[in-house]
Amino acid sequence: MTGPALSCDDLPFFFDPLHTGVARQARTFAAAWQATESDAGAETRRAVAALAEAGLTRWCVPEKFGGAFVGRPEGIDVRACTLVREALGWADGLLDTAFAMQGLGSLPITLAGTDAQKAAYLPGILDGTRLGAFALTEPEAGSDVGALQCTARRDGDAWVLDGAKTFISNAGVAGQYVLFANADPAAGRRGITAFIVEPDDAGFAVEPLEVIAPHPIGTLRLTGCRLPADRLLGEVGGGFKLAMATLDAFRTTVAGAALGMARRAQDEAIARARARHQFGQPIMAQQQVAAALADSATELDAARLLVYRAAHARDTRTDRVSKEVAMAKLFATEAAQRVIDRAVQIHGGLGVTRGVAVERLYREIRALRIYEGTSEIQRVIIASQL
Numbered sequence: 001m002t003g004p005a006l007s008c009d010d011l012p013f014f015f016d017p018l019h020t021g022v023a024r025q026a027r028t029f030a031a032a033w034q035a036t037e038s039d040a041g042a043e044t045r046r047a048v049a050a051l052a053e054a055g056l057t058r059w060c061v062p063e064k065f066g067g068a069f070v071g072r073p074e075g076i077d078v079r080a081c082t083l084v085r086e087a088l089g090w091a092d093g094l095l096d097t098a099f100a101m102q103g104l105g106s107l108p109i110t111l112a113g114t115d116a117q118k119a120a121y122l123p124g125i126l127d128g129t130r131l132g133a134f135a136l137t138e139p140e141a142g143s144d145v146g147a148l149q150c151t152a153r154r155d156g157d158a159w160v161l162d163g164a165k166t167f168i169s170n171a172g173v174a175g176q177y178v179l180f181a182n183a184d185p186a187a188g189r190r191g192i193t194a195f196i197v198e199p200d201d202a203g204f205a206v207e208p209l210e211v212i213a214p215h216p217i218g219t220l221r222l223t224g225c226r227l228p229a230d231r232l233l234g235e236v237g238g239g240f241k242l243a244m245a246t247l248d249a250f251r252t253t254v255a256g257a258a259l260g261m262a263r264r265a266q267d268e269a270i271a272r273a274r275a276r277h278q279f280g281q282p283i284m285a286q287q288q289v290a291a292a293l294a295d296s297a298t299e300l301d302a303a304r305l306l307v308y309r310a311a312h313a314r315d316t317r318t319d320r321v322s323k324e325v326a327m328a329k330l331f332a333t334e335a336a337q338r339v340i341d342r343a344v345q346i347h348g349g350l351g352v353t354r355g356v357a358v359e360r361l362y363r364e365i366r367a368l369r370i371y372e373g374t375s376e377i378q379r380v381i382i383a384s385q386l
């Protein structure tokens with residue numbers, strides 16, 4: 001395989017010339033990447049180091065700190081990050097998440113951090129020496145994040161955090177956790193406040209979780225976790241808005257990763273349908289197999305149009321584009337699941353064999369319909385805008 005086809009080549013109307021450069025760079029990187037299913041934490045560290053070496057983490061950090069964002073106070077170039085995730089998702093789901101978490105775990109600092117916080121935390125994201133994490137979900141607050149129960153109270157010069165966070169990507173390997181707690185529970189979501197937690201902070205502990213595909217993830221326990229005052233990120237009570245702004249920027253890129261995974265599955269399915277002979281001819285000559293591939297090709301292109309419409313809108317419009325973004329995430333992740341399932345079917349028994357690309361993709365795609373807003377929550381967002 002020589003790498004994924006580039007969405008900027010056949011959908012040029014959504015892109016500026018700089019995007020073609022980023023996409024080519026990401027494709028070259030993705031085509032050369034050798035994925036392994038060894039320890040997910042070690043593999044993520046290796047992935048982040050390689051992404052930094054290739055200059056791709058530049059797309060997670062503002063220009064002032066050596067990154068690539070130019071003149072975008074709101075943070076990221078969504079089209080660039082979506083193209084990068086499309087290429088990385090084609091190669092390896094863990095590689096894609098490694099990139100995404102450098103962005104998700106640092107964008108709140110880019111958006112709301114003081115100059116001192118930016119200087120302390122962004123260079124490590126850029127050079128890959130610090131892995132990022134974004135800790136919002138709790139055992140009792142998933143889709144309804146406004147109901148989070150983790151508390152923060154002021155004690156002299158310090159903040160003291162208590163509670164738990166769960167399903168936190170990069171738990172145990174991150175060097176910085178942007179974590180959301182409520183500093184004024186009586187005020188509901190208007191009390192939610194962001195903090196930066198470091199792994200060595202007293203009262204902070206990680207319990208690893210194991211999920212369907214390789215992914216460093218775990219539960220965070222905060223027990224009287226004491227933070228110096230300068231770990232407050234943004235304003236007291238500004239956390240909910242900051243979390244939503246961060247997720248809003250990255251949601252389209254999740255859809256980009258789904259496109260990459262689906263495209264890889266389709267590439268593998270076409271290659272298999274040409275190579276595999278049954279009844280004296282390639283299975284591609286069977287109408288039912290060809291029709292499945294045609295359906296996948298069509299759904300994939302429909303998804304690409306929705307995803308890059310949303311990315312373009314997010315980059316160029318100043319009005320609210322939540323509907324376009326939610327449609328892109330909903331359709332692309334659900335379509336990718338169907339495309340990958342068809343690719344497994346076309347591979348027959350080989351498709352469920354460990355070590356085969358479509359089997360890995362079948363496990364990797366599943367979480368994308370759940371994280372950063374489930375498909376059902378995307379429908380709630382779309383309906384609210386109708």
Ligand SMILES: Cc1cc2nc3c(=O)[nH]c(=O)nc-3n(C[C@H](O)[C@H](O)[C@H](O)COP(=O)(O)OP(=O)(O)OC[C@H]3O[C@@H](n4cnc5c(N)ncnc54)[C@H](O)[C@@H]3O)c2cc1C
Pocket residue numbers: 134135136137141142143144166167168169170211215217367370371372373374375376377380
């Ligand atoms: C691999 C992975 C990585 C993750 N990484 C992170 C991370 O780094 N940081 C982080 O903070 N979180 C992370 N998450 C958590 C993720 O964001 C949540 O799992 C997700 O928001 C759903 O929350 P929940 O699991 O509690 O499900 P619930 O909210 O309990 O939902 C259960 C079901 O009910 C449905 N439902 C709930 N409310 C409604 C509604 N109003 N209308 C219709 N249906 C509804 C949901 O769609 C879902 O089908 C990750 C999750 C996974 C799987």
